[in-house]
Amino acid sequence: xxxxxxxxxxxxxxxxxxxxxxxxxxxxxxxxxxxxxxxxxxxxxxxxxxxxxxxxxxxxxxxxxxxxxxxxxxxxxxxxxxxxxxxxxxxxxxxxxxxxxxxxxxxxxxxxxxxxxxxxxxxxxxxxxxxxxxxxxxxxxxxxxxxxxxxxxxxxx
Amino acid sequence: xxxxxxxxxxxxxxxxxxxxxxxxxxxxxxxxxxxxxxxxxxxxxxxxxxxxxxxxxxxxxxxxxxxxxxxxxxxxxxxxxxxxxxxxxxxxxxxxxxxxxxxxxxxxxxxxxxxxxxxxxxxxxxxxxxxxxxxxxxxxxxxxxxxxxxxxxxxxxxxxxxxxxxxxxxxxxxxxxxxxxxxxxxxxxxxxxxxxxxxxxxxxxxxxxxxxxxxxxxxxxxxxxxxxxxxxxxxxxxxxxxxxxxxxxxxxxxxxxxxxxxxxxxxxxxxxxxxxxxxxxxxxxxxxxxxxxxxxxxxxxxxxxxxxxxxxxxxxxxxxxxxxxxxxxxxxxxxxxxxxxxxxxxxxxxxxxxxxxxxxxxxxxxxxxxxxxxxxxxxxxxxxxxxxxxxxxxxxxxxxxxxxxxxxxxxxxxxxxxxxxxxxxxxxxxxxxxxxxxxxxxxxxxxxxxxxxxxxxxxxxxxxxxxxxxxxxxxxxxxxxxxxxxxxxxxxxxxxxxxxxxxxxxxxxxxxxxxxxxxxxxxxxxxxxxxxxxxxxxxxxxxxxxxxxxxxxxxxxxxxxxxxxxxxxxxxxxxxxxxxxxxxxxxxxxxxxxxxxxxxxxxxxxxxxxxxxxxxxxxxxxxxxxxxxxxxxxxxxxxxxxxxxxxxxxxxxxxxxxxxxxxxxxxxxxxxxxxxxxxxxxxxxxxxxxxxxxxxxxxxxxxxxxxxxxxxxxxxxxxxxxxxxxxxxxxxxxxxxxxxxxxxxxxxxxxxxxxxxxxxxxxxxxxxxxx
Numbered sequence: 066x067x068x069x070x071x072x073x074x075x076x077x078x079x080x081x082x083x084x085x086x087x088x089x090x091x092x093x094x095x096x097x098x099x100x101x102x103x104x105x106x107x108x109x110x111x112x113x114x115x116x117x118x119x120x121x122x123x124x125x126x127x128x129x130x131x132x133x134x135x136x137x138x139x140x141x142x143x144x145x146x147x148x149x150x151x152x153x154x155x156x157x158x159x160x161x162x163x164x165x166x167x168x169x170x171x172x173x174x175x176x177x178x179x180x181x182x183x184x185x186x187x188x189x190x191x192x193x194x195x196x197x198x199x200x201x202x203x204x205x206x207x208x209x210x211x212x213x214x215x216x217x218x219x220x221x222x
Numbered sequence: 223x224x225x226x227x228x229x230x231x232x233x234x235x236x237x238x239x240x241x242x243x244x245x246x247x248x249x250x251x252x253x254x255x256x257x258x259x260x261x262x263x264x265x266x267x268x269x270x271x272x273x274x275x276x277x278x279x280x281x282x283x284x285x286x287x288x289x290x291x292x293x294x295x296x297x298x299x300x301x302x303x304x305x306x307x308x309x310x311x312x313x314x315x316x317x318x319x320x321x322x323x324x325x326x327x328x329x330x331x332x333x334x335x336x337x338x339x340x341x342x343x344x345x346x347x348x349x350x351x352x353x354x355x356x357x358x359x360x361x362x363x364x365x366x367x368x369x370x371x372x373x374x375x376x377x378x379x380x381x382x383x384x385x386x387x388x389x390x391x392x393x394x395x396x397x398x399x400x401x402x403x404x405x406x407x408x409x410x411x412x413x414x415x416x417x418x419x420x421x422x423x424x425x426x427x428x429x430x431x432x433x434x435x436x437x438x439x440x441x442x443x444x445x446x447x448x449x450x451x452x453x454x455x456x457x458x459x460x461x462x463x464x465x466x467x468x469x470x471x472x473x474x475x476x477x478x479x480x481x482x483x484x485x486x487x488x489x490x491x492x493x494x495x496x497x498x499x500x501x502x503x504x505x506x507x508x509x510x511x512x513x514x515x516x517x518x519x520x521x522x523x524x525x526x527x528x529x530x531x532x533x534x535x536x537x538x539x540x541x542x543x544x545x546x547x548x549x550x551x552x553x554x555x556x557x558x559x560x561x562x563x564x565x566x567x568x569x570x571x572x573x574x575x576x577x578x579x580x581x582x583x584x585x586x587x588x589x590x591x592x593x594x595x596x597x598x599x600x601x602x603x604x605x606x607x608x609x610x611x612x613x614x615x616x617x618x619x620x621x622x623x624x625x626x627x628x629x630x631x632x633x634x635x636x637x638x639x640x641x642x643x644x645x646x647x648x649x650x651x652x653x654x655x656x657x658x659x660x661x662x663x664x665x666x667x668x669x670x671x672x673x674x675x676x677x678x679x680x681x682x683x684x685x686x687x688x689x690x691x692x693x694x695x696x697x698x699x700x701x702x703x704x705x706x707x708x709x710x711x712x713x714x715x716x717x718x719x720x721x722x723x724x725x726x727x728x729x730x731x732x733x734x735x736x737x738x739x740x741x742x743x744x745x746x747x748x749x750x751x752x753x754x755x756x757x758x759x760x761x762x763x764x765x766x767x768x769x770x771x772x773x774x775x776x777x778x779x780x781x782x783x784x785x786x787x788x789x790x791x792x793x794x795x796x797x798x799x800x801x802x803x804x805x806x807x808x809x810x811x812x813x814x815x816x817x818x819x820x821x822x823x824x825x826x827x828x829x830x831x832x833x834x835x836x837x838x839x840x841x842x843x844x845x846x847x848x849x850x851x852x853x854x855x856x857x858x859x860x861x862x863x864x865x866x867x868x869x870x871x872x873x874x875x876x877x878x879x880x881x882x883x884x885x886x887x888x889x890x891x892x893x894x895x896x897x898x899x900x901x902x903x904x905x906x907x908x909x910x911x912x913x914x915x916x917x918x919x920x921x922x923x924x925x926x927x928x929x930x931x932x933x934x935x936x937x938x939x940x941x942x943x944x945x946x947x948x949x950x951x952x953x954x955x956x957x958x959x960x961x962x963x964x965x966x967x968x969x970x971x972x973x974x975x976x977x978x979x980x981x982x983x984x985x986x987x988x989x990x991x992x993x
Contacts, residue, residue: 066492083492083512090512094467099459100452104585104634105666106515109922112584112634141452149451156450160442160888163896164302165449166456166584166634187935194930198922200584201302201635202899204933206892 069129073098074142080129088132089113089124092139100140100169104198111170111197115139121174140169143176152176152214159210163201170197175211183218185211274624277335277422280409283356284313286364290384290399292317292324297337297420297609298349299329300445301636303953304889305345307443311885312350315436316357316428318381319398321444329608329630338417339607341638341710341771343851343951346885350949352422359409359424367404368396431883431945438945440888445632457604457631457642460590462659466495467511468652469518470664471504472672473723475528475915476761480504484522497521498655502764503724505652507660515665528915531761535912539575539978542680542701547755549733557749559686562695566686570794574683574783575978578703578910579676581641581772582925585634586664587673589646593619593653599626603646604633610713611643615650618715618726638771639710641673647718667920672719675910675917676772677703679736681783686749691795693806695749696787698738700780704756705734708770722764734775741780741958743847745788745806766917767910774954777850778904778961782979785846785962789830789969798827799966800845807847811854811880814942816847818878819856822940830966831973838866841873844966848958853881853950854942857898859963860934863971868987870968872902874936877956882947891939894956898937901960903928906981 067084070077073096080095087106092098092115104112106125113125116138143150149157152175162168171194178185178193185193190211199207275282275295285293294313300306306326314321327333337349361381368386369376372394380389387395398405411422431437448454473479483504485497493509494517504523508514533541563569590602599619605611608628616626633642645662653660664672679702686695708717709730715721716728738752759768792802800820807813819825823843832842841862848855860874875898884890907926911919919925961979969975974989 086512090510090515094511097461099455102456102458102585102634103663105921107666107921109666110584139452140450144451149447153450157442157447160446160892162302162446162449163893164584164632164635165445165454168449169452172450191930198584198927198929200582200900200927202896202901202903202928203892204899204928204930205895205937208930208933 067130069133071129071132071137072135073137074139082129084128084130086129087125088115088127088129091129092124098139098141102166102169104167109196109198110167111174112167114170114173116173116177119177119180121177140172150176151217152179155210155213159206159213161206161210162203167197167199171199171207175214179211179214179218183222184215274331275333275335277352277420278411278413280356280359280411280424282335283352283422284360286360286398286402286405288399288402290323290397292319293327294324294353295327295334296349296353297329297334297339298345299340299606299630300632301340301606302632303893304443304886305340306445307441307889308346308885309350309353310444311436311439311441312354313357315434316354317361317384319384321436321441323384330627331608331612332627335420336417336609337420339610341606342418343853343953343955344418345953346949347851347951348418352420354428355421355423356411358426358428359411360405362424362426363405363409364398364401367401371396437885438887440886443889455631457590457602457633458585458588458663460602460631460661462590462592465590465659465661466507466509466656467514468505468507468649468660468662469514470648470662470668470720471506471518471521471523472668473502473528473764474525476531476765477529477763478525478527481524481526487522488517488520491517491520496656498652500651500724503651503720505648505662507652507656511663529761530914531765532767532912532914534914538678539680542678542757545757547701548758550753550755551735551737552753553737553739555751556747557695559695559697559749559751562686562749563684565688566694567689568687568794570685570687570790572683572787572790572975572977574681574786576679576779576782577979578678578767578769579772579904579908580670580910580919580925581637581673582670582927583634583637583640586666586669587640587642587645588633588661588663589642589649590659590661591646591649591653592659593650595657597621597625599650600629601626601646601650602629602631603642604631604636605643605646605712606636606639607711610711611646613713614715614717615647618647618650618718618721619654637773638775639674639708639712641669643712643717644673644719648720651720651724670925671917671920672766674708674768674770677705677769677776679776679779681736681780683783683787685787685791687791687795691797693747693791693795696747698742698752698784700736700754701757702736702754702776703759703769704731705769705771705775706732707759707768710771719764728762736776736780738780738784741777742784743807743849744809744812746808747806767912774850774957777954777958778901779979781846781848781958782961782965785959786965786975786977789844789962789966790975793830793969796829799830800825800827803845803847812847812849815854815856815878815880816845818940818942819845819858819876822878822938823858823860823876825858830970832970835971839864840971842967842969842971844963844968844970846959846962846966848955850955850958851951853879853952853955855879855955855959857956857959857963859960859967861964861967861971863968863986865972865990868983868990870906870964870981870986872934872964874938875902875934875960876938876940878940878942879952879956880942880944881950881952881955882944883949884941884943885949887941890941890952893952894939895937897954897956898960899928899933901957902932902934902964905961905964905979906932909980
């Protein structure tokens with residue numbers, strides 16, 4: 066076990082964990098941050114996605130020790146006092162999901178993509194999303210939500 | 223919020239609910255952060271010997287709260303399709319309150335009536351009836367009471383968002399909240415039916431649908447914002463004080479038995495508690511989830527060699543055609559098919575094969591059990607049938623049903639009987655063994671490899687066509703593993719994988735057939751001979767290929783066979799496939815669904831396959847009809863096929879959908895769109911792989927489902943609203959015709975008939991090479 070300092074959603078946490086322990090279990094069990102979800106433990110589906118330095122990362126295969134000194138953001142850290150993050154707003158407006166268990170992967174991958182590429186091409190969206198799974202099949206609404214954010218940003222540009 | 227301290231016994235149901243109010247009254251965003259702690263406390267307040275709520279009492283279903291809120295208690299659930307939002311609209315409509323006032327308790331055996339859980343796309347068609355009726359009864363009682371209190375005749379009163387006032391004198395007013403105590407008096411209701419069909423009626427008549435203002439509108443889903451903001455609580459988020467974590471260790475294959483367990487290496491893992499062994503049931507319990515994951519890999523377990531119980535995968539379908547059936551069902555014959563075949567100008571024969579498929583829910587099954595030493599047990603589960611689980615878990619523990627409370631919470635998707643039920647049973651067995659609450663979440667391979675499967679089905683179809691191109695007779699023979707080998711109603715201990723491993727026999731399985739009448743649209747032919755055979759499972763104890771309900775059980779498979787075959791008949795008769803369908807169907811709603819899809823798609827009316835195609839990449843269109851319990855779906859697929867590689871890209875899906883009265887158009891469209899994508903994945907990719915002893919589909923690379931690139935660039939949904947008809951089901955019907963629509967489009971493009979699901983490049987290439 067090792068004392069590990071993690072910065073999550075802007076707050077510093079010091080936890081005593083096995084250095085090999087994937088970040089997912091630290092977030093869920095040690096810190097009670099429930100949104101990153103266990104889907105496969107293999108990095109294949111994206112249910113456990115968090116943002117690390119604004120990149121969408123699979124927390125089920127990332128040892129907690131490798132997240133030290135980096136900015137970790139989970140979906141509950143996206144909204145501000147002013148309301149939902151614009152990407153969350155778009156997913157809400159599209160009523161994007163069915164069961165929603167997968168949504169950390171889609172929403173956070175979309176945020177990372179749209180921050181970097183505010184008006185992604187269809188190909189860029191597919192490429193960013195290809196390693197994510199939504200077992201219920203909510204894809205058409207998810208793509209519509211991403212398009213909605215992209216359209217908003219083109220109006221502002 | 224209500225005070226949390228509660229005496230352990232002696233509470234009336236009303237007091238219990240009041241006490242539990244903040245915890246079970248939905249998960250508003252405010253409550254959500256508190257929910258795990260509240261849930262924990264609810265375990266302590268489970269009442270020994272609690273009497274389940276009687277459906278005959280209004281208060282079992284509906285409470286008016288002093289703040290004017292409406293609390294509904296229902297044994298129905300929300301598994302991702304917006305059913306609780308639709309219920310909210312139905313209740314708000316009848317009571318004349320805004321939907322935001324209505325909150326639900328779903329599927330808690332201590333506080334909700336047994337409505338059979340959910341299944342068969344019946345939550346709205348059947349499950350909403352008692353909610354509509356109790357809401358109408360409550361409104362009538364409230365208005366009656368207001369009339370007495372205000373001295374205004376009932377017909378002179380109006381209700382606006384829970385405020386009852388005089389039509390002519392608005393100063394005469396009283397709110398639902400102010401009358402809350404009065405309505406608490408018990409009203410008797412007339413009860414009929416049971417399970418899904420349970421209904422209750424008061425004396426008040428529900429509203430005329432033509433007056434609806436809330437039903438029929440696209441109210442945003444009540445769960446969507448909390449989910450996207452990250453404040454919604456799933457089953458996986460339940461935490462009980464002192465809770466430990468379990469992980470399972472499964473046998474080396476079908477029929478393997480335990481030889482030895484050596485836990486010494488695991489004892490050095492920080493937080494390791496115990497390895498629990500009961501016959502072939504093996505699980506580890508640790509203080510943290512990560513420790514349990516590690517321990518399950520570290521404990522050395524030796525198994526006997528597994529049985530070679532399964533055929534080689536490549537021989538599955540020939541095995542199914544030659545194995546002696548366990549049982550057979552023949553539907554009454556129409557006409558004389560043999561005579562029709564003897565005199566036929568053309569005789570068409572075709573065989574269709576469909577594989578085992580997996581629920582493969584996004585999250586592996588999860589259950590939390592608190593088996594207390596005094597015999598009082600609480601289990602949190604995402605299973606679709608909480609009241610059946612209550613009975614099954616009680617049987618597993620050897621206690622009376624009323625000693626067990628099952629609290630439903632949403633798990634990842636569901637799609638039938640996915641294995642959440644088994645994960646809960648694992649948690650029960652581990653909790654009983656360690657005397658502490660235990661949370662089990664399966665690993666990916668536990669879910670994909672060891673969860674019960676949707677059955678493989680094969681079909682042999684024969685038809686006679688006369689010289690005028692009329693279909694004069696059809697013979698249908700199916701052979702399938704039973705959709706009920708593991709009964710969808712998990713109300714007995716032997717239903718669960720862990721219990722079977724621990725030595726409890728599965729005694730409640732049933733023979734469920736892949737029947738013509740179950741999934742074939744309402745075609746009328748001069749003669750029809752349809753029979754269905756069920757095959758025995760490969761091994762009767764804890765087989766990873768045991769079969770059960772998977773979304774629209776047998777429906778997509780039977781529809782793939784029948785609706786492909788209808789297309790073959792159209793091609794053989796030289797008729798446009800839509801025209802042939804319309805010719806042999808009488809039901810106007812089925813015809814209208816097909817026609818609506820064709821209009822939207824701009825159906826290219828002609829005989830298939832397309833003539834004079836050139837180049838490697840060709841395009842085509844196909845149509846199929848789906849009917850299920852009074853819902854009618856017409857689906858048209860447009861595809862691009864690479865004749866060299868066998869790759870199929872579905873470029874467009876058009877789906878018309880008639881489920882009677884529509885409650886919430888946007889939520890309905892969302893569910894249909896998701897059904898289309900999921901069923902596209904089942905059509906193109908999903909197949910459980912296995913060797914002689916094991917399922918080898920263990921993760922997302924060995925069990926492939928629809929991904930972003932598979933999604934058609936165009937998905938068009940046409941809703942057909944029938945306000946004059948009662949609302950029907952929408953959870954499954956649009957899953958049904960997708961496979962045949964796609965296969966028919968591939969035929970149209972290439973002239974190759976793919977008769978084996980999934981439509982992988984290999985299977986398509988094999989069909990092309992036969993052309």
